[in-house]
Amino acid sequence: MRKQTYLIRKGARYHFRRRCESKLSIRPISITLGTADPGEARRLASRLAVIWDETEMDMQSNFQRGTLTIEEREAIFKNALKEELAHATAHKDSPIGSTLTPPSLHKIMAAAYRILRQVPHDAIGIEAEIVESVIDDSWSDADFMRLIKTLEIMVTPMSVSLSDAIDALDELGISHNQTILGDARYQKLRGFAEAHDRAALLDHPVIKTSGRGVMALLDDDIVSLVLQQLSEKETIDPSPGQAAAKIGCGNEYLNPSSLKFSEIIKPTLQALFIQKKWKPDRGQRDAIAERFAWVMPLLWRPDP
Known part of the structure; x- marks a missing residue:
């Protein structure tokens, strides 16, 4: 079978002619080689073919889909949830010496990871408005200051870097570009925040009676049941703030x-x-x- 040289002759001169596989152009692209010597034309065409192939590969990589699929996002989220849950529940077997009660610690860590979802990996600082967006009236001044310290020392924008995002994608065999990397980093941070939300439920009776320990926190059905019971309890036994609101009703x-x-x-x-x-x-x-x-x-x- 004759090898494709992409050579054509127009008058006395040779040209390199090839179609763009990325379909950016319908017509073939023609480049004059500036020579009438067939040997020189073949040499130049061979070099151009190599450069063309490399350029096409780069173009195809850059024009990949801009988002992960729902299944891919869920897979990265679940892997991150499992990874961070191991750290978030380590105090049960290996106390880390924190003076905070676990629920307060988990609330702060979850908030910190939610804040990082809103800033790039190479951010130098975090705007006050972003911090304010993840807290509510239930936060004490002491917990707020602990959150600020956590963001300064423990959970920084580089806590989940682009390298971590690449590792998460490579683990699932997913090709990546800059947009995909940002999406993957977001899913990892989402999983880390969820891990601390769930770790705060570890002492709930439903989790304890499941007989599965920490593994029960990976079961979405069990976690949904716990959250449902907590919601019902809050309705029956309101917080002091809610009780005061009811006193003033009418x-x-x-x-x-x-x-x-x-x-x-x-x-x-x-x-x-x-x-x-x-x-x-x-x-x-x-x-x-x-x-x-x-x-x-x-x-x-x-x-x-």
Whole structure:
């Protein structure tokens, strides 16, 4: 069978002519070789064919799909969940000497990994808005400061690097480009955060009675049952904050509290300042709120 040389002759000159397999161009691409010597033309065409093949391979790699499939994402997530769960539950057999209770530790670690999902692997710092997005009113000041320290020392953007993402993809035999690597890193961080969420459930009666120990935390059905029971318990036995809300139900002014006005309004306005992205107002909102607090007792009187 005759070897394809990609050579054609136009008049006295030779040209290299070849189709682009990546289908970026419908027509064949023709390149003049600038010679009428058939031997020189074959030599040049051979070198061009090698360069062409290398270029085509690079192009095909760069034009790969931009996302993982659902099954691939789930596989990376599950592998990361299992990997981190081993570390997250090590305190049961090998105490790490933490002064935190395990649930508090897991809450902080899970939040840290969720924060990292929102920043690139080579980020120098983390914006305050990203940190604020993963915490709520249940966080104490002490836990918030521990989270900040954790992000500075223990869980940093490079905790899951692109090299880790490549390893996760290679383990599953998945080819990768920059977009795929970012997707894989996100799934690993998602798995790490979930591992600490589940580790906090280790002492739940459903997990204990399963007889499977830590392995029960890998069972989605068991974990769903635990979360369902916790949700039902919270509805029946509300937290102090929820109970206070129920006491004031039906009367918007009735909310018994021993806190001073300044202890309530300042953190409330600070939270709203971040949430609503308010511009600095030189204390006008504080002043209005304070006047409102003085006026309301004069406007409202309980029914006799």
